[in-house]
Each structure stands twice: as structure tokens, then as C-alpha cells.
Amino acid sequence: xxxxxxxxxxxxxxxxxxxxxxxxxxxxxxxxxxxxxxxxxxxxxxxxxxxxxxxxxxxxxxxxxxxxxxxxxxxxxxxxxxxxxxxxxxxxxxxxxxxxxxxxxxxxxxxxxxxxxxxxxxxxxxxxxxxxxxxxxxxxxxxxxxxxxxxxxxxxxxxxxxxxxxxxxxxxxxxxxxxxxxxxxxxxxxxxxxxxxxxxxxxxxxxxxxxxxxxxxxxxxxxxxxxxxxxxxxxxxxxxxxxxxxxxxxxxxxxxxxxxxxxxxxxxxxxxxxxxxxxxxxxxxxxxxxxxxxxxxxxxxxxxxxxxxxxxxxxxxxxxxxxxxxxxxxxxxxxxxxxxxxxxxxxxxxxxxxxxxxxxxxxxxxxxxxxxxxxxxxxxxxxxxx
Amino acid sequence: xxxxxxxxxxxxxxxxxxxxxxxxxxxxxxxxxxxxxxxxxxxxxxxxxxxxxxxxxxxxxxxxxxxxxxxxxxxxxxxxxxxxxxxxxxxxxxxxxxxxxxxxxxxxxxxxxxxxxxxxxxxxxxxxxxxxxxxxxxxxxxxxxxxxxxxxxxxxxxxxxxxxxxxxxxxxxxxxxxxxxxxxxxxxxxxxxxxxxxxxxxxxxxxxxxxxxxxxxxxxxxxxxxxxxxxxxxxxxxxxxxxxxxxxxxxxxxxxxxxxxxxxxxxxxxxxxxxxxxxxxxxxxxxxxxxxxxxxxxxxxxxxxxxxxxxxxxxxxxxxxxxxxxxxxxxxxxxxxxxx
Numbered sequence: 207x208x209x210x211x212x213x214x215x216x217x218x219x220x221x222x223x224x225x226x227x228x229x230x231x232x233x234x235x236x237x238x239x240x241x242x243x244x245x246x247x248x249x250x251x252x253x254x255x256x257x258x259x260x261x262x263x264x265x266x267x268x269x270x271x272x273x274x275x276x277x278x279x280x281x282x283x284x285x286x287x288x289x290x291x292x293x294x295x296x297x298x299x300x301x302x303x304x305x306x307x308x309x310x311x312x313x314x315x316x317x318x319x320x321x322x323x324x325x326x327x328x329x330x331x332x333x334x335x336x337x338x339x340x341x342x343x344x345x346x347x348x349x350x351x352x353x354x355x356x357x358x359x360x361x362x363x364x365x366x367x368x369x370x371x372x373x374x375x376x377x378x379x380x381x382x383x384x385x386x387x388x389x390x391x392x393x394x395x396x397x398x399x400x401x402x403x404x405x406x407x408x409x410x411x412x413x414x415x416x417x418x419x420x421x422x423x424x425x426x427x428x429x430x431x432x433x434x435x436x437x438x439x440x441x442x443x444x445x446x447x448x449x450x451x452x453x454x455x456x457x458x459x460x461x462x463x464x465x466x467x468x469x470x471x472x473x474x475x476x477x478x479x480x481x482x483x484x485x486x487x488x489x490x491x492x493x494x495x496x497x498x499x500x501x502x503x504x505x506x507x508x509x510x511x512x513x514x515x516x517x518x519x520x521x522x523x524x525x526x527x528x529x530x531x532x533x534x535x536x537x538x539x540x541x542x543x544x545x546x547x548x549x550x551x552x553x554x555x556x557x558x559x560x561x562x563x564x565x566x567x568x569x570x571x572x573x574x575x576x577x578x579x580x581x582x583x584x585x586x587x588x589x590x591x592x
Numbered sequence: 593x594x595x596x597x598x599x600x601x602x603x604x605x606x607x608x609x610x611x612x613x614x615x616x617x618x619x620x621x622x623x624x625x626x627x628x629x630x631x632x633x634x635x636x637x638x639x640x641x642x643x644x645x646x647x648x649x650x651x652x653x654x655x656x657x658x659x660x661x662x663x664x665x666x667x668x669x670x671x672x673x674x675x676x677x678x679x680x681x682x683x684x685x686x687x688x689x690x691x692x693x694x695x696x697x698x699x700x701x702x703x704x705x706x707x708x709x710x711x712x713x714x715x716x717x718x719x720x721x722x723x724x725x726x727x728x729x730x731x732x733x734x735x736x737x738x739x740x741x742x743x744x745x746x747x748x749x750x751x752x753x754x755x756x757x758x759x760x761x762x763x764x765x766x767x768x769x770x771x772x773x774x775x776x777x778x779x780x781x782x783x784x785x786x787x788x789x790x791x792x793x794x795x796x797x798x799x800x801x802x803x804x805x806x807x808x809x810x811x812x813x814x815x816x817x818x819x820x821x822x823x824x825x826x827x828x829x830x831x832x833x834x835x836x837x838x839x840x841x842x843x844x845x846x847x848x849x850x851x852x853x854x855x856x857x858x859x860x861x862x863x864x865x866x867x868x869x870x871x872x873x874x875x876x877x878x879x880x881x882x883x884x885x886x887x888x889x890x891x892x893x894x895x896x897x898x899x900x901x902x903x904x905x906x907x908x909x910x911x912x913x914x915x916x917x918x919x920x921x922x923x924x925x926x927x928x929x930x931x932x
Contacts, residue, residue, distance in 0.1 A: 483902070487857040491902050491909075516926070518900055518911070520863045522856045528863045530900045530911050532926065546776070548913050548924045550898050568913070568922055570776060570795065574839055577793045577828035580922060 232391050233519040233527070235482040236490030237266050240451075240459050241425055242392075247333060247343050249379065249418040250388045250427055250449070253367055254301050254331045254345055257293070260286040264558035266488075269525025272557040286558050288592060296340075301331040303349070307563075307587035314582075324352055329366060341373045345383075351409075367411055381416040384434070388416060388427040388449045389463045390478045391494045391515065395565075399513040399535040399547070403498045404465060404476035405443065410434075412443065425451045425461075433469065443467040443474070457484040463496070473501040488521035497539070509538040519553070527553040529565070543573040561589035613641050622648040629661075639669055639695070646702060655706040662703050670696045681737055689738045697740045704731035708748050714759050728752065761810030771910065773800040773819065773927030779843070779872050780893075780919055783829055783836055785884040790831030792886065794874065796843045798823015800925065811855055813862060818848035827876055836879050836886075843874040845891070851899055860903040866912060868895050870923065895923050906931055 232242070232251060242251030245259025255263065264286035265279045273282055284292045288300050305327040312318040329349030336342045347366040369383025386392065389406045396408040414431025427449045433442025445467030451459045459482040467474050478496025485491060494515040501508050514534035519527045529551035536544040551565035565585040571578050616624035625648035637645065642665040649658035666674050673696055680687050707728035714720055735745050779794040802819025822844050829836040846869075853864025870893045876886045897914025912925045 485857050485861040485902055486859045489857045489859070489861050489902075516911075518902060520856050520861055520900055522854055522863065528900070530898070530913070532911065532924075546924075550913055568924075570922075572776075572795070572797065573826065576837065577795045577826040579793050579830060 232393060232482060232492055233490040233517070234262075234267070235457075235459060235484050236486070236488045236519060236521065237262070238457060238484060240453055240457075240482075241420055243418075243420060247335075247345050247371070248367070248369075248385060249371075249381070249416070249420070250386060251392050252386055253347055254299070254333050256340075257287070257299070260558070263555075267525070268555035268558040268560075269523070271525070282558070297334060297336055299331075299333040299335070301329075301333075302592040303327060303329040303331065303589075304591070305587065305589045307585050310584040310586075312582060313584050325350065327351060339373070339376060341379075343371045345369055345371070377420055379418050381418065382414070384411050384413050385416060385429075386411055387431065387447050387465065387467075388429045389447045389465045389476065390449070390496065391480050391482065391492050393492065393515065393517060395531065397567075398515060399533050399545075400478070400494050400496065400515040403511045403513050403535070404478070404496065405467070405474060405498075406465075410443075423453045425459075431467070433467075440470040443469050443472070445474075457486075458482065471503050475499045475501075485520070488519075488524075488527070490519050492517040492519075509540070512536040512539050525555045529553060531565070531567075543571070543575075546570050546572065559591050561587075563587040563589070613644055617644045617648070622651045626652060626654070633660075636668075639665065642669075643695075646699075650702065650706070653709075655709045659703060659706045662699050662706070666696070666699055670699070677734060677737070681733065687737045689740070692738060697735070697738055700731050700734050700738070701741060704728060704735060704745070704748070707731065708752050711752055712755050714755070717760055717763055720756065720759065725756070758810070764807045764809045767806045767808045767813070767815075767931055768803065769806075769908075769929050769931035770803045771801075771817070771819065771927050771929030773910070773912075773925040774798075775800050775821075775823075775847075775912075775923065775925030775927075777821070777823075777847075777870060777872065777923040778916075778921035779825070779874055779888070779891075780916075780921055781827070781876060781886055781888045783834060783879065783884055784887050785834065785881075790829050790834065790836075792827055792836065792876070793830050794825055794827045794841075794876070796823050796825030796872075796874070798843065800847055800927075802847075804929075808855070813851075813853045813855060813864070815851045815853070816849070817851065817866075817868075818846065821845040821847055821870075821872065825874070834879065834881055834884055836884075838877060841874055841876060843872055845870065845872040847871075849895075853899060853901065862899075862901045862903075864899045866895075866897045866899045866914070868897065868914070869893070870895055870916075893917070893919065893921070897923065903931075 239245065243249045245255055245262055246252060247254050247256060261283035264282045270282065287293050293299065306323065306325045308321065308323050311320040327349060329347055332346045334344040346368045348363070349366060350362055351364060353360055353362055365384060367384050367386070369381050369385050371379055371381035373379035387406045387410060389404060390400055393401065401407040412431035412433055413435045414429050416427060416429040419426040428446070430446045431444065433444050435442065445465065447463065447465035449461060449463040451461030454460050462477070462479045464477045476496060476498040478494055480494035483491040492515065495513070497510055497512050499510045516532040518530040521527050531549040531551060533547040534544060547567055547569045549565055549567040551563065554562045556562065567583040569581045613625055613628050616628065625645060629645045642661055646658050646661045649661060670693065673692055677687065677692065707724050711724055711728060732745055732749055736742065776795065776797045779796065781792040781794055783790050783792050798821060800819035800821045802817060804815045804817030806813055806815030824840045824842050827836065827838040827841060849866055849868030851864055851866035853862040855862045872891050872893070874888070876888060878886055894917040895914040896917060897912045899910065899912045901908050901910040908929050908931060910927045910929060914923050916922070
């Protein structure tokens with residue numbers, strides 16, 4: 207019954223192990239936005255933007271270079287709505303979102319270079335909101351996502367998220383439906399070890415209920431989930447997560463997360479500590495370190511993984527961010543071998559609705575038994591939204 | 593009789609000037625107004641003439657001359673009111689803004705703007721005149737007390753403060769600092785055999801302790817840094833012709849070079865580039881297999897790297913990622929430091 211309610215016809219949950227992008231810009235703490243709820247309907251970030259979030263994107267994040275000089279910030283903000291219009295009513299919002307990229311693996315290698323354009327995401331989003339301060343919201347996000355190699359007989363169209371939320375007070379709200387798990391820093395990179403190891407990446411949404419508290423200093427999110435109900439029952443990861451953050455020195459955030467989930471084959475226990483630091487004028491540093499203990503039903507792949515993330519966004523001009531992405535991953539803490547992935551990048555918002563991004567990833571393996579050549583990958587990404 | 597004639601002559605000349613100033617104003621000839629004023633600056637102008645001259649001087653950007661005109665006008669026309677307001681401000685008494693004439697308020701406004709424009713013209717620290725700042729502050733305070741154009745006064749105050757700060761920030765100052773970096777770097781070596789060769793992959797990790805000297809203003813940082821490398825690494829052959837493997841091979845050396853970075857936030861976080869030279873000494877054992885020999889290329893390499901630093905007061909965290917010039921090898925580091 208609950209399942210039917212949550213997957214109403216327009217947003218049928220189709221489970222596929224494919225790649226979508228968690229669209230959350232946690233680095234915007236550099237613009238003094240400590241909580242995701244300022245700009246997103248989802249209190250943990252990602253997904254559709256609120257009207258305020260769209261205005262911030264237009265007036266603080268994106269460059270103003272393509273607007274006429276005579277346009278005030280207020281006018282730019284008004285033009286940030288769907289199809290460049292100021293909404294005529296309060297209760298309905300629509301959004302369209304596209305993201306695609308060219309991935310180049312082993313660039314420069316005559317034998318092994320691979321180039322591929324991937325349409326990562328094409329979403330239509332519908333938001334219904336009612337009451338004072340939009341205390342009731344219903345969000346649906348349906349779209350295209352490519353299937354991973356080898357997966358057949360599944361549709362490439364799916365519901366990315368659908369949920370209803372009610373804020374009993376500005377400080378406390380409850381949300382129910384298909385959502386991302388509340389765990390760690392929701393960085394944009396879906397290949398990040400900090401997202402893949404605890405299984406909170408782009409295809410790991412779950413049906414569940416989330417309680418969210420937002421106080422002066424503290425932000426606490428608790429979630430109980432029954433897995434993705436579109437999956438076969440034995441694959442559904444059931445469990446719960448808790449994420450706690452505290453504002454420090456007025457502008458930084460320190461936090462921790464814990465999560466336990468299991469299905470018939472796998473049991474995962476994860477915990478992490480993280481920090482988001484405001485370097486002012488839009489620049490920020492994100493850091494997370496955590497461990498995931500994996501227990502398999504046949505005991506063949508039991509291990510504890512350790513990961514670390516250090517990501518910088520330095521903003522020399524409005525609309526431009528230089529990235530430095532450093533990741534650490536030890537797939538088994540009992541072993542000394544580990545991997546470090548280092549990636550400089552550039553993110554450019556020439557105008558609201560357009561994001562262009564370049565990322566380079568250099569992966570180096572450290573092993574006691576061998577020394578291997580680094581691997582390289584480039585990503586050229588375009589993200590458009592209406 | 594002669595005296596009367598002279599008086600009439602002076603009066604007629606004076607009246608001719610007066611009418612000429614007004615006529616020049618009506619004809620929008622500000623240059624002419626200034627010419628007339630300069631020909632006889634000490635003459636007792638009327639209130640109306642002062643206003644016209646002040647207008648002309650401001651229009652021509654002659655702010656210092658305009659200050660003199662406005663001060664003269666206050667002394668001549670509003671001496672009593674001016675003394676009263678200064679005394680009231682000093683005493684901290686309540687000021688009835690409505691009891692002061694509108695023209696006096698405008699004159700104060702012009703004076704504040706004149707000093708503001710003069711200060712906005714400062715291009716270097718040596719040009720900053722404390723007297724200008726002092727006088728500006730006095731007129732700004734008077735206008736605030738008179739509640740005259742409050743929003744504009746605040747806006748100009750912010751603008752002036754920002755400009756003075758900008759001029760001061762442009763000055764380069766000497767900086768130095770110490771840092772400790774954890775880094776991984778590579779070394780190019782070849783395993784040569786009879787008629788064939790294979791690359792050796794040498795990946796090191798270790799620490800680099802050192803310091804930097806630099807010059808920095810609010811926007812740019814030019815530096816020269818150096819540190820001593822100490823670490824070890826593993827070696828493997830890239831090809832399958834011969835199996836060569838070593839681990840924990842000690843490595844030491846120096847990494848030194850210039851860099852330039854752009855300061856992107858008030859926290860002094862920065863991004864930039866560095867061109868360090870890496871001198872790496874590492875002795876690889878010769879293989880047991882006869883006919884093969886390890887050849888290490890020059891221990892000296894030049895690296896071009898991207899650099900970022902996140903400053904928390906005087907402490908910082910820095911990252912560096914670079915590629916060796918003309919080679920495939922890379923270097924990266926993550927460090928902490930303290931700057932002075």
C-alpha cells in the first residue's frame with residue numbers, strides 16, 4: 207500500500223543500476239550557505255532548486271558577463287525562473303535539467319585512449335508546494351539515465367526521486383518517498399570513493415522516511431529506509447542513517463554520519479566525519495574521512511574500506527571555480543595498499559542555467575608488491591537547466 | 593571728486609565681474625567662470641557667486657580650489673551656525689537639523705564630496721594625506737548629525753574606506769614561511785637489455801620540509817620556495833620482458849623553484865602555478881639477470897604545477913599537482929605551513 211502511494215503513476219520507480227548525478231553543490235558554504243535547505247526542497251541537497259536557490263544561482267553563483275550592463279541583480283533574479291519568467295502562482299514549479307559529458311580515458315595513449323559522450327541526465331521535475339513558507343512540498347523528478355554496460359532489458363527512463371515533505375515548524379520537517387540517503391558530504395562527483403564505498407552514489411536512492419531538524423547551530427537528519435522498492439526484494443537495502451552537523455565559528459560546518467543497511471546478500475556499516483569550511487567570497491574546502499565495513503552472506507568479500515576526500519573550490523571571479531579534488535581509498539584496511547586520486551578542475555557558470563566543467567583525474571596506486579603506471583581520465587561536462 | 597570716480601570705477605568693475613560670472617553660468621561656460629575667479633580670487637563674492645564658482649570648480653574637477661571657496665563661503669555666510677554645530681557635536685548635544693540652513697548643509701555635502709574625490713584619486717600610499725581623511729571625517733560626521741542625505745553619506749564613506757584599503761592593499765610586502773609537505777613523486781628510469789629496453793615505474797612518497805620567501809599584496813603572491821625531500825619508493829618494470837621489482841628504495845633530494853599565485857578571497861586563499869626543479873637521488877639495484885642494466889636519467893627535472901593554498905589566519909594547507917616537463921611523470925603534495 208505504502209509502495210503504491212509512493213510510486214504514483216507519473217513517477218514510477220524503475221530500478222536500474224545506472225549513473226545519475228547527485229546535483230548538490232555543498233561547496234556553496236563558501237557563499238555562507240551552511241544548510242542545503244536554503245536552496246533545495248530536499249533538506250540534504252540535490253534535486254530541484256527552490257525559487258530562492260534559482261535566484262542565488264543567478265545572482266551569486268553565475269557570471270553576469272552575458273547580461274546587459276543595465277540589468278540590476280534584482281532583474282537577473284527575476285529572470286531566473288522556469289523559461290526566464292517570474293512564476294505567476296505560488297503552488298507549482300517545473301524544471302528541466304540536462305547533463306552530459308565527454309569522458310576521455312587514458313588521454314594521449316595511441317593504443318588505449320577512449321573517448322565517449324555520455325548523456326548523463328535529462329530530467330523533468332515537478333514541484334507542488336502549499337502553505338506558509340511552502341511547508342508542504344511534493345517533488346517528482348523523472349528522467350533519462352543511461353544504463354551501465356552489460357545491463358539490458360531495463361528502461362533508461364526512471365524516477366530519480368519522488369517524495370512529499372511537511373515542515374511542522376521552520377525547524378522541523380518530515381519527508382517520505384524515494385530520496386538519497388542522508389550520509390556524508392553529497393559531492394557532485396558520482397565516482398567519489400566517499401560516495402561509492404558506503405553506497406550513497408547516484409543510483410542508491412531508497413524509499414524511506416526522513417526527519418530533519420534545523421536549529422541555529424545544529425542540523426540533524428535521521429532516515430529510516432526500506433530500500434528501493436522498485437528493486438527485487440532480496441536486493442533492497444534496508445536500514446537507517448543519521449547525519450549531524452554543527453556550525454562552528456559561525457561560517458564552518460563540522461559533522462558526522464553513521465549508516466547501517468543490509469539486504470539478503472550484504473550488510474554495510476558506515477561512519478564518517480566531515481567538515482565544510484568557508485574560505486569566504488565563494489571559496490570553500492570540503493573534507494570527509496570514513497570507513498565502511500562490508501559483510502557478505504557467503505563471507506567471500508568481508509572487509510573494511512577506508513576513504514578520504516579533500517576538495518577545494520577556489521573562486522577568483524564570479525562564475526569561476528578552480529577545483530582541487532584529492533581522494534584516498536583503501537579497499538581493505540587489513541592491507542597496506544591504497545589508491546590516491548588527484549584531480550584539478552575548472553567549473554564555469556557563464557550564465558544561470560549553464561554550467562561547463564573540466565575535470566582531470568590522475569589515479570595512483572600504492573602497493574607494497576608492485577609499482578604501477580598512473581591512470582588518467584578527463585571529463586568535459588555541460589549542464590543545462592531551464 | 594577723484595575718490596568718488598575711483599569708487600565708481602571699482603564698483604563698476606566689480607559689477608562687471610559679477611554679471612560676467614552669472615552670464616558665463618547662463619551660457620554654461622564653466623571655464624570662463626573659473627578664469628574670472630582666478631583673476632581675482634580674494635574678492636568679496638556674493639553667496640550666489642560662490643555657489644556658481646563652486647559648481648564650476650567641481651565640474652572641472654578642481655576639488656582643492658572648491659574646498660577653499662566653500663570654506664570662504666561658510667566663514668562669510670554661516671560662521672555662527674558652523675561654530676554652533678561644531679560645539680554641539682563636541683558636547684554630544686542633540687542637534688536640531690531643521691534649524692540649520694539648507695545651503696549650509698549643501699556646502700558641507702560639497703566639502704565632503706571634494707575631500708572624497710581627492711582621496712579617491714590616491715594611487716599610492718605615499719599620496720595618502722592624513723589631513724584629507726581628517727577633514728573628510730569631520731564633514732561626514734556633521735552631515736550624519738544633520739541627517740542630510742544619510743544613505744548617500746554612508747555609501748560614500750564605504751567607497752572611500754574601500755579605496756583607501758585598496759591603495760594600502762596594493763603595496764607589496766615581504767613574506768616568509770615554513771611548510772611541511774607529504775608528497776608523492778616519480779622518477780624516470782630505464783631497464784636496458786641487449787636490443788630491448790623497458791621503462792621502470794618508480795613511485796616515491798615521503799616528506800618535504802622547507803620554507804619560502806615572497807612578496808605579496810592583496811591580489812598576487814610571488815614566491816621562491818625550497819624544501820628537502822626524504823622518502824622511499826617502489827619500482828616495477830612496465831614491460832613483461834624482464835621482471836624487476838624493488839620496494840622501499842630510499843630517495844632524497846631537493847625541490848625548489850618560483851611560483852606566482854592569485855589571492856582569491858579575504859581569507860587569503862590562493863591559486864597559482866609553480867615551476868619547481870626537483871633534484872632526486874635514488875639508487876636502484878642492478879637486476880640479477882645478465883645483460884640488463886638500470887639506467888637512471890638525469891636526477892634533475894623541471895615540473896610545472898598547479899598550486900592552491902587555503903589560509904586560516906597565519907596557518908595554511910596547500911596542495912600542488914604537477915607534471916614533469918617533457919615526461920609522463922607527475923608529482924603531488926599536500927602540506928601544512930605557517931606564514932609570517
